[in-house]
Amino acid sequence: xxxxxxxxxxxxxxxxxxxxxxxxxxxxxxxxxxxxxxxxxxxxxxxxxxxxxxxxxxxxxxxxxxxxxxxxxxxxxxxxxxxxxxxxxxxxxxxxxxxxxxxxxxxxxxxxxxxxxx
Numbered sequence: 033x034x035x036x037x038x039x040x041x042x043x044x045x046x047x048x049x050x051x052x053x054x055x056x057x058x059x060x061x062x063x064x065x066x067x068x069x070x071x072x073x074x075x076x077x078x079x080x081x082x083x084x085x086x087x088x089x090x091x092x093x094x095x096x097x098x099x100x101x102x103x104x105x106x107x108x109x110x111x112x113x114x115x116x117x118x119x120x121x122x123x124x125x126x127x128x129x130x131x132x133x134x135x136x137x138x139x140x141x142x143x144x145x146x147x148x149x150x
Contacts, residue, residue, distance in 0.1 A: 050082075050090050052131030055099065055124055062119035064105065065091060091118060099124035 057063065057071040065088055072080055094100045098121055105115045120128070139148075 049135070050086065051094060051099070052128060052135060054087070054090060054094065055120060055128035055131065058100070058118060058120050058124070059128060062117050064115035064117050066115075068118070091116075094124070097123075099127050 053072055054068060057068050057075070063071065065084065068091075069082060069084065069087055072082060091100065091102075095102050095118070100118045101121050102116050102118050105117045142148075
């Protein structure tokens with residue numbers, strides 16, 4: 033068995049997958065940006081090196097395209113700055129399904145080429 037890769041995954045390696053990862057993190061429950069980062073970090077077992085500067089523009093873009101719906105969390109009053117809470121829309125759920133299918137297709141084709149084990 034080979035040694036696990038301990039390098040963090042960032043930048044170009046995340047590009048193209050960020051949207052599906054964000055949608056997936058919101059599948060079960062809405063969240064604000066920092067919580068989305070926490071969920072992704074936890075799911076990636078600390079190997080994802082994602083910065084707020086990458087996430088927030090993606091969230092705004094996804095909201096503008098109708099994949100996400102956002103609202104201000106007024107409950108945060110007195111506990112710090114207001115937070116923008118994001119949830120999936122039906123269009124976002126369809127895009128998540130499409131993203132998962134595209135990922136599975138990618139792995140099915142590229143995996144054997146590079147000798148990856150499944």
